[in-house]
Amino acid sequence: MALGISIPVEEYLRTIYHPDCDYVDGEVVERNLGEQSHGRLQGSIVRWLWDRERRFQFRTLPEVRLQVRKDRFRIPDIMLIPLEASRETIIVTPPLLCVEVLSPEDTKPRILKRIGEYFDMGVPTCWMVDPETGDAWIVTPGELTKVTDGILRAGAIEMPLAEVME
Numbered sequence: 001m002a003l004g005i006s007i008p009v010e011e012y013l014r015t016i017y018h019p020d021c022d023y024v025d026g027e028v029v030e031r032n033l034g035e036q037s038h039g040r041l042q043g044s045i046v047r048w049l050w051d052r053e054r055r056f057q058f059r060t061l062p063e064v065r066l067q068v069r070k071d072r073f074r075i076p077d078i079m080l081i082p083l084e085a086s087r088e089t090i091i092v093t094p095p096l097l098c099v100e101v102l103s104p105e106d107t108k109p110r111i112l113k114r115i116g117e118y119f120d121m122g123v124p125t126c127w128m129v130d131p132e133t134g135d136a137w138i139v140t141p142g143e144l145t146k147v148t149d150g151i152l153r154a155g156a157i158e159m160p161l162a163e164v165m166e
Contacts, residue, residue: 094122
C-alpha cells in the first residue's frame with residue numbers, strides 16, 4: 001500500500017522507516033507485515049537456514065533492502081546470498097533465493113508481481129509460504145509449483161516444512 005509519499009531515491013535510501021518500506025517508482029510503499037504466525041514462521045525459517053550456511057555456502061539475510069531496478073527497492077522476508085558475495089549495504093547482486101512468508105493481506109497476484117521483479121534481476125528461485133494454511137510453493141521463472149511432498153527446494157537446499165512450521 002502506497003503511503004502517498006513521493007521522494008527521490010536518495011532520500012529513501014537515507015531515511016529509516018519502522019518497519020522498513022519498499023520503494024517503487026518514486027513512491028514509498030508500506031509492506032504487508034504479518035501477525036504472530038508470520039513472525040514465528042519467518043524466524044523458524046531464518047534459524048533453519050542459519051544452521052546450514054557453512055554447509056551450503058550462503059548467508060541468510062532477513063528483511064534487507066534489495067535493489068531490483070534503478071528505481072525500485074524491495075525487502076524480501078528472507079534472502080540468501082552467496083557466502084563469497086561482497087558485503088553490499090543494499091543488495092544489488094541477485095540473491096540465490098528469496099522467501100516470502102504470506103501475511104493475511106497478501107494476495108497471490110501481488111506476491112507474484114514482487115517475485116517477478118526478483119526474477120527480472122536474476123534470482124533463480126523463490127519460496128512462498130502461508131503460515132496460516134501450511135501451504136508452500138516453489139516459484140521459478142514461468143513456474144509456480146505447490147509443495148506436495150513437504151520439502152521446499154532451491155538447488156541443493158531441501159528444507160522440510162515440518163521442521164519450520166509450528
